[in-house]
Amino acid sequence: MTVLWGDVMSDIPYKSALIIGAGPGISGSLTRSLRARNLQVVIAARNVEKLAPLVDETGAIALPVDAANAGEMERLFSETEARIGAPEIVVYNASGRTRGLIAELDPAQVQQAIAVSALGAFHAVQQAAKRMIPAGNGAILLTGATAGVKGFALSAPFAMGKFALRGLAQSAARELAPKGIHVAHFVIDGAVRAAHRADSADAPDSTLDPDAIAQSYLDVLRQHRSAWSWEIELRPWVEKF
Numbered sequence: 534m535t536v537l538w539g540d541v542m543s544d545i546p547y548k549s550a551l552i553i554g555a556g557p558g559i560s561g562s563l564t565r566s567l568r569a570r571n572l573q574v575v576i577a578a579r580n581v582e583k584l585a586p587l588v589d590e591t592g593a594i595a596l597p598v599d600a601a602n603a604g605e606m607e608r609l610f611s612e613t614e615a616r617i618g619a620p621e622i623v624v625y626n627a628s629g630r631t632r633g634l635i636a637e638l639d640p641a642q643v644q645q646a647i648a649v650s651a652l653g654a655f656h657a658v659q660q661a662a663k664r665m666i667p668a669g670n671g672a673i674l675l676t677g678a679t680a681g682v683k684g685f686a687l688s689a690p691f692a693m694g695k696f697a698l699r700g701l702a703q704s705a706a707r708e709l710a711p712k713g714i715h716v717a718h719f720v721i722d723g724a725v726r727a728a729h730r731a732d733s734a735d736a737p738d739s740t741l742d743p744d745a746i747a748q749s750y751l752d753v754l755r756q757h758r759s760a761w762s763w764e765i766e767l768r769p770w771v772e773k774f
Contacts, residue, residue: 543570545754547672551575551613551620553600553657554627555584558725559676562747563624564593573617577609578627600627600653601645610660619668622754623661625654626676631690643690650694651701658705662714669713672754675702679722682766699764706763715761717753721746722768738771 550567552560555576564587567574574593576584577600584595594616598609613620629649631642658673665671680688681695702718709716726732726740733739746767753762 547621549573549617550622552624558743562743566747575613601648606656619664622672624674625657646690647694651697665714672715675718718764720766
């Protein structure tokens with residue numbers, strides 16, 4: 534389907550967005566939704582080549598970043614500011630994963646996984662806060678997972694990172710909300726639908742539709758500050774886990 538970007542009247546009270554850890558799933562759907570509402574969008578990832586189709590489709594700007602690196606994150610925000618102004622929405626979607634038995638995991642790989650999921654999120658929140666506090670306005674959305682609520686076997690590093698992300702979100706929300714900054718954490722409680730992960734004919738809606746997830750992000754962005762949500766949990770209505 535061809536989309537004419539900017540053909541939807543925006544009721545989002547922000548004008549620009551930076552999506553970190555972008556890809557074709559949740560980030561892709563959110564990019565399309567924001568661009569359709571005339572927001573300027575920068576999408577960032579370690580490998581920007583994979584973002585080329587999304588850039589071609591939406592006109593978003595793609596920039597490279599290693600989210601776990603504080604210096605690179607600072608440069609990303611500076612370049613974003615130069616291209617579209619200080620982002621009024623910052624979305625952190627990056628995650629680090631390494632799986633295995635606790636007794637056999639490589640500590641260096643565990644450190645890297647936690648650095649991407651949690652430390653990178655801190656870098657993003659810090660850079661966003663430095664720009665949003667003086668403006669007294671902004672939204673920071675952090676993408677979590679089931680693992681941030683309950684840890685699973687063979688997935689300790691992912692749980693460690695996502696638990697830390699949830700703690701960051703809660704602390705940041707308490708600190709920044711009185712300054713006019715909406716911080717919200719999203720528990721994505723299930724698998725996200727993708728080309729390589731389609732629902733089977735006998736189990737429709739067994740995965741989360743990324744467009745529906747993006748709609749929930751937009752709904753949170755529309756909330757009046759007198760009743761802001763700091764956490765939203767999304768799960769398939771037919772879940773069995």
